[in-house]
Amino acid sequence: MIRDRGNIKWTSLMLPEHVNMLRKFANEEYYEESEPIIDEQQLEEVNNxxxxxxxxxxxxxxxxxxxxxxxxxxxxVHYVDDINRQLRVLDANGEIHKLSFSSIKRATRVE
Structure with a gap:
């Protein structure tokens, strides 16, 4: 039976800069983005x-x-819920997603 040391075996062959870069790359999946602010004109276009x-x-x-x-x-767009301020959107799989009005930042027509 062969015992494998797992990641320890491979990290000894890598430079510390590469290890740090790989850790940073793995954490980018959870990278936080600042919320974009839309102006009244963009909001009007989305509503239209x-x-x-x-x-x-x-x-x-x-x-x-x-x-x-x-x-x-x-x-x-399946339904506009003015009371809860949400849109209900029906996707290609038949699932309904609820989007709050304030969370929508951009809408474009699908061609």
Whole structure:
């Protein structure tokens, strides 16, 4: 039976700069982003796109801010919940996602 030392075997062959770079690269997955601020004109454009999407039933691509990261979602606007200030978006898999109005930073039409 051969005993393997795992990562210890490989880290001894690497320079400390490479080890630090790999650790930094692994932590970038959890890198926090600052929340972008949109102005009134951009907000008006997003609102118009949402209204047109509901009227003519075409999909939108949303970029929204959640958990200190920018995320993307593509789908049809299913319902606008004014009371809870949320959009319900139906994606290609048939799942409904809830996006709060304040988290949406950008919307574009999917061609």
């Amino acid at each position: 796109l949402i209204a047109e999407s509901m009227e003519f039933t075409y999909p939108l691509h949303f970029q929204y801010y959640r958990n200190k990261r920018m995320n993307s979602l593509e789908g049809f």
